[in-house]
Amino acid sequence: MTNWIRVPSSEGQCVTRPDGQGAHKTYQREVGRAGFQGPAAQIYHRHPPAGWATFEGPLRPRAFSLGKLSPGPACPLQARRVLHNDKMELRYWKTESKMHALARNADGDTLMFVHDGAGELFCEYGHLSYGDGDYILLPRGTAWRIEPKESSEFMMIEATSDAFRLPDRSSGGESVVDPMSFTLPRIDDAFIAQQDEAFWEIHIKRNGHVSTLTYPFNPLDALGWEGDLCVVKLNWRDIVKRRTDGLRSTPAAHCTFVSDTFTVSTFIPKVGEGESGVMRVPFYHSNEDADEFIFYHRGEFYSRGDIKAGMATFHPSGFPHGPHPSAYQDKMIKAPVETDEVAIMIDSRVFLNVDETIPDGAEWKAYVKTWEKAEETL
Incomplete structure (x- = not known):
């Protein structure tokens, strides 16, 4: 909405006075x-x-006190839900165990914020390490899993039937994010080493329900990728x-x-x-x-x-x-x-x-x- 009714004006005492200096405390x-x-x-x-x-x-x-919530479950798509509406849901997930199945959210983008812990994340685009204070943006439909090095806590924000973007400066927002600060997954030795021919499950959340898809090999088997869509990581310390x-x-x-x-x-x-x-x-x-x-x-x-x-x-x-x-x-x-x-x-x-x-x-x-x-x- 751009055509707001605006009537610039002022009336009365318009100065903040915490100590009542010369006028009423305000x-x-x-x-x-x-x-x-x-x-x-x-x-x-x-x-x-x-x-x-x-x-x-x-x-x-x-x-x-979200830190008082119980650890688990094994599938992050079923982590404890805190807030929700038709356009968003927020979950809190505590885990210290390696994921033995992949997760895929078909309902929307997932923005993970790492409150505590450190470890490794593997996804269809490769491998990256995570630590406290990281945002990890998982585009809708991305398959992923983590291997914690220590107990980890995540706040998980879903943009239901939507995508996350950077603020549009032309509409009044002021982006504090420099896209050059993003860290991208790599097709590195750790990523190649986790590829195998064992049976792997992908747990898929669609319309709020979780289904299971089983492969006779690890679906995280990419040898390379190109384009302008991928998982990205940003730490609050990198924000200007x-x-x-x-x-x-x-x-x-x-x-x-x-x-x-x-x-x-x-x-x-x-x-x-x-x-x-x-x-x-x-x-x-x-x-x-x-x-x-x-x-x-x-x-x-x-x-x-x-x-x-x-x-x-x-x-x-x-x-x-x-x-x-x-x-x-x-x-x-x-x-x-x-x-x-x-x-x-x-x-x-x-x-x-x-x-x-x-x-x-x-x-x-x-x-x-x-x-x-x-x-x-x-």
Whole structure:
């Protein structure tokens, strides 16, 4: 949608004043459309926008400890599902065992993010090694398997009936990915050595169901390939850092991969707000057209209290998002010069559903209460 109704204007006190210097204390909130690539407004509140007293009903913020999920299963296509809709599903897979069958997703592209571990991946295009912080993009229909060198944890994002692409700069996105940073599989000695004449199964997911195809040889038997379609790998450490030095930076500036209905963004270490006492970035925000899921990979997450690596938060559209009260004062207004957080964010323009089969022990049920009486704790 390009023909938005835009009415540039301003009214009242439009300066962020965390300490009430010469005026009312204010809390800035950004309200945006189309993932903050459409019309936007900054609203300056007297009270913290996330300072609710109670939260009732099915709409609420939720948090999960994905690292507490049980290992397995052997087939990654049947890994524990966390979120889903008709256009996307997110699964979390923990394994330390060599795969003795291949996996093939016929429902859409799969973007794997390696949270922990290291090992080898073999696919129809060859062999590549993986390690923590890697994105591995598996085009729809690619057969693959892994041989972990150590226990490994993966977040697996499926673009159902769709493909992953890089952000289109002409539509307002700003790609932080240099395609020259991609690592491609190689037809190397390790790949040739794994080829054999034994019986091999390919587990194929199609329309949500898994079928099995058996060959009397290893189907990963390529001797070469050419073209411009293949598996690619990218580590967050290879992503160019965007140092805005106090300039307004929206989530779109971190967008890494996109599909037709959702985006995947990477938050990496960056320059903080400094000791000025002035918040240069509006951390309270309302992304009215997208549900937000964030997976916390590494570092100290300066906008969140009690959130550790391996946890995830889900903030559906419909209410303001923002920092925890203690984080606002201690970590954000007086933020370090350099942050060290690494997190993966998914913004979906189609409502996301939490898979309610997630065990209770993996969900932080009291997460919704962590903002209550926010102003009293500042």
